[in-house]
Amino acid sequence: MLIAGRPTAPKMSLRRLAARLVAVAATASGWSSITRRRRHRRGDYRLYILEYHDISDHEKEGPLAEGTFPEGTLPEGTVSAVRFRRHLKHLKQRLHFAPLTAAHQQLQTGNLDHDLAVVTFDDGYAGNYEAAWPVLRDAGIPATIFLTTGFLDGAELWFDVARRTLAALHQAAPTVDTNQQQVLRTALGAWPTTSSIDSLVRRLKYLPPGRRKDAMATLSQLDLELAEPARPLSWQQVNEMLAAGIEFGAHTVTHPILSTLEPAAQENEIAQSRQRIAETTGTLPTSFAFPNGSAQDYNHHTVEILERLGFAAACSTRRGSNAPGCQPLTLKRLGIGSDPLSLLDARLAGLFDQEIRARFQPGTK
Numbered sequence: 001m002l003i004a005g006r007p008t009a010p011k012m013s014l015r016r017l018a019a020r021l022v023a024v025a026a027t028a029s030g031w032s033s034i035t036r037r038r039r040h041r042r043g044d045y046r047l048y049i050l051e052y053h054d055i056s057d058h059e060k061e062g063p064l065a066e067g068t069f070p071e072g073t074l075p076e077g078t079v080s081a082v083r084f085r086r087h088l089k090h091l092k093q094r095l096h097f098a099p100l101t102a103a104h105q106q107l108q109t110g111n112l113d114h115d116l117a118v119v120t121f122d123d124g125y126a127g128n129y130e131a132a133w134p135v136l137r138d139a140g141i142p143a144t145i146f147l148t149t150g151f152l153d154g155a156e157l158w159f160d161v162a163r164r165t166l167a168a169l170h171q172a173a174p175t176v177d178t179n180q181q182q183v184l185r186t187a188l189g190a191w192p193t194t195s196s197i198d199s200l201v202r203r204l205k206y207l208p209p210g211r212r213k214d215a216m217a218t219l220s221q222l223d224l225e226l227a228e229p230a231r232p233l234s235w236q237q238v239n240e241m242l243a244a245g246i247e248f249g250a251h252t253v254t255h256p257i258l259s260t261l262e263p264a265a266q267e268n269e270i271a272q273s274r275q276r277i278a279e280t281t282g283t284l285p286t287s288f289a290f291p292n293g294s295a296q297d298y299n300h301h302t303v304e305i306l307e308r309l310g311f312a313a314a315c316s317t318r319r320g321s322n323a324p325g326c327q328p329l330t331l332k333r334l335g336i337g338s339d340p341l342s343l344l345d346a347r348l349a350g351l352f353d354q355e356i357r358a359r360f361q362p363g364t365k
């Protein structure tokens, strides 16, 4: 059977468009800055942990440099260096930047007299060295990079393979036999070209490991030309940045959803990734980021393991800021992506925090 292809182009979901409109209204009305000033008058200062993934220096691509890259061509959440530089310049006027270890210690002592910000990157993409680090160095801003150690050791990130394969499937018209159709329909819950790549990858993430493997095997049998895979940092680049003050934390070996694993398997993923970083850099990481990171992606076993192994701080992707006295092993972050500055300000003001979203969307965690 031939699958009808369709062009893949940058596009914005209705939800994202609505968020941008709300953010512009919040900034234009002064709501974001009024909220911040009110909070400061109460002596309420917070730690904001910014979550990035890959940064690209494709600065010559015109409008792409401003924000979104075409679906499937670069790792999910890739931000241009131009946009990243603009974010940091904007935030530096409002926040004090600190490394994660220092910032969370200051948070625990409870004597904050200004808002703090920490820049983090998940997974360990080469763009963190090639495109992000020059920006950080110029701005004098520290950062913490959470490494998926198997990725640095040569394994592809399975969700990157899925993303590139599904993007190619959207564009091409491969021959798919009846068996393959059945496996893909069952695994993906939809025909691959009629759903967005994001929603299909999300569905694959939560499949039991065996079924995900079947679906990935079927996808790999299709005769598709894939975009270039995500490139990891080299250990040499890690050591160079470490020597210059960039911090590194663990992010597991293979990037599984930890809550889908038994406690022993979770511990292996966490301990082995930390060990690999320690033996390669000579520095034992004390911080961790949960793969995927929403409340359903880890459980109490995960937090107990981190505590027992002596981790001092762990970052989730639950949206929000961190107040003094909060639990250091389930810190909240702000997923920034290619946000325009108004959306960035609205996020800092708490407009999209987990608690606020839960009020309007029952079931949001």
Ligand SMILES: [Zn+2]
Pocket: 122, 123, 251, 255, 290, 291, 292
């Ligand atoms: Zn990750």
